[in-house]
Amino acid sequence: MSNEYVQGTLELTRAFDGWWLPQRPLCCDDDYSQLVRRSRADALRCKHVEANPACQANMIVCDIDDEYGRAMALYEHHGMRPNFIAENPANGHCHAGWVLTEPVCRTDMARLKPLKLLHAVTEGLRRSVDGDEGYSGLLMKNPLSDAWDSDLCREDTYDLPDLVAALEEHGDMPPKSWTRTKRAREVGVGRNCTLFDEARTLAYREVRRLPDRTPASSDLLREYVRRTCHEINASFPDPLPVREVNDTAKSIHKWITTRSRMWRDGAVANAATFVAIQSARGKKSGEARQNAFEEKFAQYAQEVLGQ
Secondary structure (H helix, E strand, O other), X not given: OOOOOOEOHHHHHHHXXXXXXXXXXXXXXXXXXXXXXXXXXXXXXXXXXXXXXOOEEEEEEEEEOOOOHHHHXXXXXXXXXXXXXXXXXXXXXXXXXXXXXXEEEOOOOOOHHHHHHHHHHHHHHHHHHOOOOOOOOOEEEOOOOOOOEEEEOOOOOEOHHHHHHHHHHHOOOOOHHHHHOHHXXXXXXXXXXXXXXXXXHHHHHHHHHOOOOOHHHHHHHHHHHHHHHXXXXXXXXXXXXXXXXXXHHHHHHHHHHHHOHHHHOOHHHHHHHHHHHHHHHHHHHHHHHHHHHHHHHHHHHHHHHOO
């Protein structure tokens, strides 16, 4: 491999130690059933380590199951070359990792827009290297393990907008419609977005069914949201950790009961507002249909009747 693309082991060790955030990560060797949490120092002796802590993400990792995996990660990647590569010397399969300058928050305080952007960029990078679609991104090959042939390919970290621009230039950034596909909703960070969107929509409907806004009703809503979040999570092929699901449920409940007008204005006012909105939508739709009919009739009269 040309020196243009890789740098020495000492540089990789120093860089990775500064990038890698987990303090007590999941880790294992070849047997995934032996997956446990260990101290940072002990985990780095294992072949596989957790890529990101539960609260934030600054590493995007793609799994390339091809004997030419290293070349696929580097070829035609101007402006978006991975920061490091960990390759299996037995078959050439590798993990390529991109490191973000600013981690993306994944707690109950997280904003959804950066999470969705992170998810789209992850998919774009996967497409750019023809990576494994089923890879969840939880565990990665430890680039400091002697089991892998690892290299440092770039020391400068990335901002998400920079990766978006590079992916768009190369034609690998997924279109916005991709977020509605099954794969986008059930893999990686997309699970967080799907869980939040579906659970909050159901929670809003549940709020309209509650008779009042008392602490007792708040407790009922909290339990409904928690149960709903876990039911949605159970439908994913690779479910999220329980802690992340509970954090999402907590975030939805807290926002509704502290910031939403649905809760603040009370059940009666909310019901009246809902009826008024539906009535206005129906009136607007009726007017639109009437206008469309009149336009079509005028066109018909002009073309057929000559009026």
